[in-house]
Amino acid sequence: MKIARLYQFARACPAICGRTILLQCRWFQPDFVPRDPTAKPKRYKYPAFYDPYGPRPPPSDKIVQLAEKIASLPPEERMQIGSALQAKMSLPKLQRIDTEGLDVGAQAGARAGPAKTEEKAEKTTFDVKLEKFDAGVKLKVIKEIRSFTDLGLKEAKELVEKAPVILKQQVTKEEANSIIEKIKAVGGIAVME
Incomplete structure (x- = not known):
């Protein structure tokens, strides 16, 4: 009863009570029904894994056979697939990005050749x-x-x-x-x- 009177007062005097803020509160909304405290919470079933692109159709038989042929090739021939596809499809050749002078982290710096040669230089301190x-x-x-x-x-x-x-x-x-x-x-x- 007290809440209903407070609600009526807020509607009548918007300048005093800050009507917009008060009406945004869910207890003062006329159609608000509180949750039943005895009700069990809803259990949602999550997928086993998340695929951001949604479900995909399975690969065709032709693609599966091609994948089996590639997997059966020796490693030397598998390494040649990328360059052969690049030439066949007229793709531009990938160029190495120069990271000299950039802070690319400890792992990338450990792999770089020029950084090692600089460390081998005579230390003075x-x-x-x-x-x-x-x-x-x-x-x-x-x-x-x-x-x-x-x-x-x-x-x-x-x-x-x-x-x-x-x-x-x-x-x-x-x-x-x-x-x-x-x-x-x-x-x-x-x-x-």
Whole structure:
């Protein structure tokens, strides 16, 4: 009863109640019937797989026989089918797209030939990484790390406890070798990356 009076009031005073918003609410629609709470929810049957193009007719016998013939060919002859069809149907030849300078992801970059040759070029800067150390020489390793970095005692201790960790980045080969030798002398194992 109260809802019906509120509905009548809203229809009479649209400027006060914001009639359009109030009438969009389903409880204030005159033909609204609430769902039966005892009714079971509807179960919809979904297809086994989704085909965005809809159902297709099955292939003809001629196509099936052609597919069987292609499957029975040796691999060398199967590789020639694409170029033969391209020539027979006068299709344009596919051209390779140059991806140099584009970020195409790690997988595509790993396959590219020119990127590998650039990596084989002489590296000028290296990173020094602390692999591991004996627990008894932890204090000596911390002191040695403090000697070639500008870290405080607390920061150096936290860095050593995170091993394996990169100690210093972008150093020359000579500097990296000297750091590795110093760490090896106190009982730690460091590598150059």
